[in-house]
Amino acid sequence: MSRNSDDKPRESRGRRDPLQRGSRGVPPSAPVDTRPAPPARRDDREDARGRGRRPAEPRVPDTAPPPTVERGMYGQVLGTSGSDDSEAAEIPMAPVRRLLSLFIAGFSALLALGLIFGAQTAGVGAARIPYAIVIFGVQVLFVLAWTMAIRPPGMREVAGVALATAAAADLAAVLPEVAGVTMPIIVGVVGFIFGVVGQLWRREARMRVTEAIGSALVLTIGVISFSTLVVLTRVELGTQAIVISLTSTGVALLLARLMDTVAPWPRIAPQVPRGALGVVVGGMAGTLCAAFLGRYIVGFDPKSAAYVGLAAAGAAILADLAVGFAEAGRELAGEPPTMWLARHMQGPLGGFALAAPVAYAISVLFLT
Numbered sequence: 001m002s003r004n005s006d007d008k009p010r011e012s013r014g015r016r017d018p019l020q021r022g023s024r025g026v027p028p029s030a031p032v033d034t035r036p037a038p039p040a041r042r043d044d045r046e047d048a049r050g051r052g053r054r055p056a057e058p059r060v061p062d063t064a065p066p067p068t069v070e071r072g073m074y075g076q077v078l079g080t081s082g083s084d085d086s087e088a089a090e091i092p093m094a095p096v097r098r099l100l101s102l103f104i105a106g107f108s109a110l111l112a113l114g115l116i117f118g119a120q121t122a123g124v125g126a127a128r129i130p131y132a133i134v135i136f137g138v139q140v141l142f143v144l145a146w147t148m149a150i151r152p153p154g155m156r157e158v159a160g161v162a163l164a165t166a167a168a169a170d171l172a173a174v175l176p177e178v179a180g181v182t183m184p185i186i187v188g189v190v191g192f193i194f195g196v197v198g199q200l201w202r203r204e205a206r207m208r209v210t211e212a213i214g215s216a217l218v219l220t221i222g223v224i225s226f227s228t229l230v231v232l233t234r235v236e237l238g239t240q241a242i243v244i245s246l247t248s249t250g251v252a253l254l255l256a257r258l259m260d261t262v263a264p265w266p267r268i269a270p271q272v273p274r275g276a277l278g279v280v281v282g283g284m285a286g287t288l289c290a291a292f293l294g295r296y297i298v299g300f301d302p303k304s305a306a307y308v309g310l311a312a313a314g315a316a317i318l319a320d321l322a323v324g325f326a327e328a329g330r331e332l333a334g335e336p337p338t339m340w341l342a343r344h345m346q347g348p349l350g351g352f353a354l355a356a357p358v359a360y361a362i363s364v365l366f367l368t
Contacts, residue, residue: 093267094271105253105255105256107348108250108257109254115229119239119246132171132230135170136166136167138349138352139227142222143159145342145345146218146222149342152199152211152215153211154202154204154212157198158198162216162220166226169227172227188223192217192220196216229356231360237299242359244308244309245290247293248286248309251286252283253320254282255282255286257278260278263275269325272321272325272328286317287310290312291306300367308362315358318354320347323350
């Protein structure tokens with residue numbers, strides 16, 4: 001039974017259904033989809049209004065890549081990359097290499113013996129040249145070790161100027177008729193200026209002016225400090241002061257490193273493989289050794305010798321410890337490690353370089 005036109009909805013009267021069977025484009029046998037159209041999405045409405053559609057957000061993968069652990073030259077964990085944790089990665093204590101500490105202790109003892117016995121060969125006038133040659137050899141080691149460790153811009157220029165400054169400072173300590181450190185200091189100032197200017201010729205150094213000035217200053221002060229030992233042999237009681245101060249310095253560095261092979265605790269810092277017990281024992285042993293030598297060396301007594309030994313040993317241990325902190329800082333900054341031998345010779349050489357002017361100052365100001 002067919003439905004008449006009155007049975008259709010009122011709003012559809014007088015209009016032809018485009019989907020009616022038999023209309024154009026729709027075959028009579030095709031089914032008619034009477035479902036209502038889905039509502040327009042927000043993005044479609046915005047596009048219809050002439051606005052640009054928002055870019056689709058990237059899909060976050062369900063599984064994140066595993067974090068990568070970054071380690072330093074000593075094997076300690078520096079950080080973790082690829083992790084969503086906001087907390088900083090815990091840095092464990094750097095391991096103490098006992099054989100390495102033993103090697104540094106032996107090098108400190110050999111360096112002290114060379115400087116002490118070399119001072120005994122110093123005579124009058126030109127006879128001091130052999131000791132100046134010994135000092136120049138130590139200065140060469142100092143320049144090479146520190147240049148390779150701190151890696152300044154223009155390493156060749158810095159090392160060349162520092163070696164020339166060392167040779168000129170040694171001659172300035174031997175040749176003048178009146179002993180003093182005025183001429184070596186003047187040579188050091190000139191060498192520092194040439195060292196900075198030589199680095200600034202390079203474009204790399206102009207981008208790192210602070211490092212260029214700092215490296216030239218450190219190397220210049222180091223080589224001039226060793227030259228004060230040559231001047232000290234020309235001062236009254238100078239050779240005796242060298243024996244006391246360098247013996248206490250060698251004993252302090254030796255025992256401090258030996259204690260690190262046995263009992264490297266309590267740790268001064270997690271990143272520095274040194275123990276506070278070795279630092280304290282080394283300083284006390286160096287002072288005690290100086291006081292003992294003061295009983296047998298002419299011109300000294302245990303009290304005055306203890307003052308010299310305490311100042312020299314304390315300065316050397318602090319310099320050696322500062323080198324350890326500087327090396328740990330360079331490692332944490334991500335700088336590549338340098339030559340193994342030069343990196344670990346840096347501490348004892350820096351310790352003796354600082355102990356030499358301290359011994360000269362105490363001997364000149366308080367003993368003569």
